[in-house]
Amino acid sequence: MSEPRTMGAMVYGPGPDIREVRRPVPEPADGEVRVRIGVGGINPADWRNRRRYTGDEPVVPLQDGAGVVDAVGPGVDATRVGERVWLWETARQRSGGCAQKLVVVPADRAVPLPADVGLDVGAGLGVPAVTAHRCLTVGEGGPERLAPKALDGRTVLVAGGAGAVGHAAIQLARWSGATVIATVSTADKAALAEAAGAHHVVRYRDGDAGEVVRGLAPDGVDLVVELAPDQNTELDLRVLAPGGTIAVYAGGAAAFPVDLGSSLGANARWQFVSIFTMAARAKEAAIAAVTEAVAAGVLGVGPEAGLPVHHYPLADLGRAFEAVEQGAVGKVLVDVGPELG
Ligand SMILES: NC(=O)c1ccc[n+]([C@@H]2O[C@H](COP(=O)([O-])OP(=O)(O)OC[C@H]3O[C@@H](n4cnc5c(N)ncnc54)[C@H](OP(=O)(O)O)[C@@H]3O)[C@@H](O)[C@H]2O)c1
CATH class of the missing domain: 3.40.50.720 (NAD(P)-binding Rossmann-like Domain)
Structure with a gap:
């Protein structure tokens, strides 16, 4: 009998530490896609949620990220495999966010990224x-x-x-x-x-x-x-x-x-305005408009676009959280799958 496949993930809770664990590779169910994460994006809510977390189950954080679709569940167009995507609300009411190698989300939470737009841009879009x-x-x-x-x-x-x-x-x-x-x-x-x-x-x-x-x-x-x-x-x-x-x-x-x-x-x-409780219709409009803006060259990153980026390896997620908590200017990103470019 073969061993179940596992992948690396960073978790917090219970307790204060952020640590690396192995988790089973998730399989996409009906209407879902599995995404190989290239870059994760940290938002202030991520470190605040960690600080106030009192639960017993380890949490894989990060709502935002970007990567490549590597498998689809039943009912999803198989040609999406290989598509570069940006993700929104990855961890909301789900078992984990983008601080792991592979994540499964409903297909509509993985939005195609235009060909010439980098994963750094995609990872900073969601929130x-x-x-x-x-x-x-x-x-x-x-x-x-x-x-x-x-x-x-x-x-x-x-x-x-x-x-x-x-x-x-x-x-x-x-x-x-x-x-x-x-x-x-x-x-x-x-x-x-x-x-x-x-x-x-x-x-x-x-x-x-x-x-x-x-x-x-x-x-x-x-x-x-x-x-x-x-x-x-x-x-x-x-x-x-x-x-x-x-x-x-x-x-x-x-x-x-x-x-x-x-x-x-x-x-x-x-x-x-709260992103999580805003009406579905407003969210759909936002996702469509943001994707159109990105395709038009808007929402770039880097100092020349007004948003410096700070990269940390996935294993240094704790330091990346600290940087956001201390008010880093710009966007703090986590390299989850640097091989994806
Ligand atoms: N409601 C939601 O759904 C939602 C969504 C996203 C973010 N948020 C929250 O929004 C806040 C900002 O998020 P972010 O990702 O943009 O954080 P960020 O990148 O750290 O930016 C925060 C900015 O706030 C500015 N600031 C602080 N006090 C100010 C003041 N009195 N007047 C004008 N600017 C001020 C700071 O710049 P200066 O040094 O120039 O003041 C800083 O550039 C966080 O608290 C986050 O949790 C809420």
Whole structure:
């Protein structure tokens, strides 16, 4: 009798360590594909989930990654074998994420990557780009899906333009025709937001950022993509155009103050965004638009595209998590199958 085939995976829990284990090679069931992972992408939620994990079962982390389809289950087009793909929500309600050599996902969570787009790009799309797409499509009157000209005539303010979500928001907004203003803390981050395509970059620690944004957008901004509402509420309401939307996708505090008078006066819309609970229709629109943008050369990585990348071998996943926790600027990637290129 032959031994079951196994593969390498990194896990956390129970306990604090991240360690290497062998797991059985998974077989794709009906409607599923198996993907050989080339690169995994780490998001801040990954290290936070690890910190608060109290379960008994080891967890293979990483929602995001990119690789090559190496097997398909019944009902899936067999020609998909060999297809390069980017993955979203790999680990959600599944037995493991991209910190392993092979992963099985429903076929629609493995999205074809255009031939000339690298796996580094694909591994950074899932959480950041889908979140950014949702934030950019929650304004009154839509659009529901981004595309060239979809945001023509709109002005978008992206808080934290050198972050992974901020970078995707700048690039998708610019691709869709918006005028893009980004805020950042430092000169180095300003250079990244500019490289990503922001028309204007404002250093929010230097002087009165609200005044500067008001000068750049005298009629106000139509949409704010916000990750620090506890710190930026006043700024956002000062620069918001009547009928504008503040899309909040993160925050450092459990609660934040909202000025009722300014919010009512502006007919403001406060819209909260969580990638995991957003409607399926919004997710489908995001995945289609993000794939189209990638094919058009948008959402690149590297300093020249405004998003430096930092590579770690899979065996160093613990150090990669630490880098994200310590606020690495750019995207932290894990080389799971370097042979895939
Ligand atoms: N709701 C969701 O579904 C969802 C999805 C994705 C991410 N998130 C969360 O969103 C946050 C960002 O994720 P990420 O992957 O983009 O992280 P990241 O790459 O580490 O970027 C975070 C950025 O936040 C900026 N920042 C911090 N305080 C700021 C402030 N007061 N004003 C403007 N910018 C500020 C930082 O830059 P500066 O130094 O320039 O301030 C940094 O560039 C994380 O907390 C993550 O967990 C939520």
